[in-house]
Amino acid sequence: MNDFFHMGGYARFVWPSYALTLAIVVLNIVWARRSLARASEEARRRMPIQSAPP
Amino acid sequence: MAWTWFHRLASPPHVYGLAARLTPWFGWPAAVLILAGLYGGLVLAPPDYQQGDGFRIIYVHAPSAWMSLMVYVTLAISAAVGLIWRMKIAHAVAASCAPIGASFTLAALVTGSLWGRPMWGTYWEWDPRLTSELILLFLYLGYMALRSAIDDVQRADRASALLAVVGVVNVPIIHYSVLWWNSLHQAPSVMKLAKPEMPAAMLLPLLMMLAGFTLFFVSLLLVRLRGEILRRERTASWIREALTG
Numbered sequence: 189m190n191d192f193f194h195m196g197g198y199a200r201f202v203w204p205s206y207a208l209t210l211a212i213v214v215l216n217i218v219w220a221r222r223s224l225a226r227a228s229e230e231a232r233r234r235m236p237i238q239s240a241p242p
Numbered sequence: 243m244a245w246t247w248f249h250r251l252a253s254p255p256h257v258y259g260l261a262a263r264l265t266p267w268f269g270w271p272a273a274v275l276i277l278a279g280l281y282g283g284l285v286l287a288p289p290d291y292q293q294g295d296g297f298r299i300i301y302v303h304a305p306s307a308w309m310s311l312m313v314y315v316t317l318a319i320s321a322a323v324g325l326i327w328r329m330k331i332a333h334a335v336a337a338s339c340a341p342i343g344a345s346f347t348l349a350a351l352v353t354g355s356l357w358g359r360p361m362w363g364t365y366w367e368w369d370p371r372l373t374s375e376l377i378l379l380f381l382y383l384g385y386m387a388l389r390s391a392i393d394d395v396q397r398a399d400r401a402s403a404l405l406a407v408v409g410v411v412n413v414p415i416i417h418y419s420v421l422w423w424n425s426l427h428q429a430p431s432v433m434k435l436a437k438p439e440m441p442a443a444m445l446l447p448l449l450m451m452l453a454g455f456t457l458f459f460v461s462l463l464l465v466r467l468r469g470e471i472l473r474r475e476r477t478a479s480w481i482r483e484a485l486t487g
Contacts, residue, residue, distance in 0.1 A: 192285075196295035201360050205353040206284075209302035212349045213276075213458070216342055220465040227469035232485055234476050 254471050255480040257331055261464040261471075269461035275454030282447030290444075299357040301447060305455040306349035310378055311413055313343030313459060317385075318410040321403035330474060331467075333399035336406060337389060338466035342459060344382035351375055362426050370419035371427040374412060381409040395474060 195202045250256040283301035290297035317339035324332035354372065355365045366372065385402050392398035420427045431439045440448070475481060 195298065196289060198294060198296035198298075198360055201296060201356045202298055205299045205302050205356045208352055209306060209349050212306075212345050216345055216458075216462050219341060220462045220469075224465050224469040224472075227472040228485055231472045231476055231481050235482055235485075 252329055252331055254331065254475050254478065255484065258468055258471050258480075258484055261468050265461050265464045268457045268464065272454045272457035272461060275450045275457065279447045279450035279454055282443075282450060287444045287447055288441070293361060296357070296360050299353055301451050303350060303353040303357055304448060305451045306346045306353060307375070308452055309346035309455050309459060310343060310350045310375065311416060312456065313339050313346065314378060314381070314406075314413060315410070316463075317343060318406045318413075321406040324399060325403045325407065330399075331471070333403065334467055334470035334474060335463065336403060337399070338463050338470050340382055340386050340389075342462050342466070344379060344386065346455075347375065347379040347382060351379065358426070367426055369426045370423040371416065371425050374416040374419050377412055378416060381405075381412060385409075 193199060193203075279301060283298055287298070289295050317336045320332045320336040320339065323329055324336060351372075354375075358367070359365050385405055388405055389398045389402045392401060419425055420429050472481060
């Protein structure tokens with residue numbers, strides 16, 4: 189297991205690369221969802237109040 | 243001929259609903275492929291005979307670099323379609339691509355830098371491949387800055403689309419830079435399917451990561467596209483049904 193984390197001496201290059209890519213993957217999910225949530229919230233706010241059916 | 247499916251791609255309510263339904267069909271396979279690719283790349287693949295375990299950076303670097311280019315081509319084609327046929331949805335697709343592409347271009351640059359330090363002895367060199375990839379990041383950032391600087395959506399669409407289409411000249415420069423110039427960067431080793439330069443245990447996880455990232459991009463694009471459509475179609479009555487129904 190220690191060997192795995194040691195990465196043959198390249199640990200300080202390999203793990204930061206994976207950590208950064210993972211962070212960007214996760215952030216993209218968060219950003220995309222937030223962008224959609226904001227747009228729906230804004231669209232909802234702009235909706236005219238529905239008038240009662242005649 | 244049933245061309246209606248094609249014409250419906252220009253209809254915001256249809257695309258909004260389609261995007262919502264399709265998202266999990268891309269997102270979950272992406273997650274499975276990426277997890278399998280990570281396991282294959284970090285655990286199953288043997289160390290490289292020259293680079294040892296350092297070569298494993300390829301499993302995050304190459305997919306990020308692939309995303310940076312593939313997303314830009316998607317953006318530029320959508321922008322061109324939007325310009326030529328004045329299709330709002332196409333502009334919405336282009337606008338949705340930009341933040342995704344920019345973030346993965348940054349990932350490609352930083353992971354490349356972390357790979358370059360042990361293998362080339364430097365984090366950065368003004369090498370053709372590295373420089374053209376950095377220009378790609380600036381293209382994405384310029385595209386986003388231009389969009390946010392123009393309040394009118396239609397004018398922002400057209401101006402930014404023009405920038406995106408002109409910027410596409412950078413894509414073949416990035417791709418062929420390692421062949422045209424004497425570059426530090428290695429030549430492509432995946433695209434030579436006739437004579438692959440990697441054993442299957444190394445290549446398969448890489449192909450899984452590339453496919454997984456591509457599907458992940460589509461799922462992100464579908465989510466962002468719905469937001470873009472809502473922002474553009476604020477007054478349309480179908481939105482009420484889409485949001486409340």
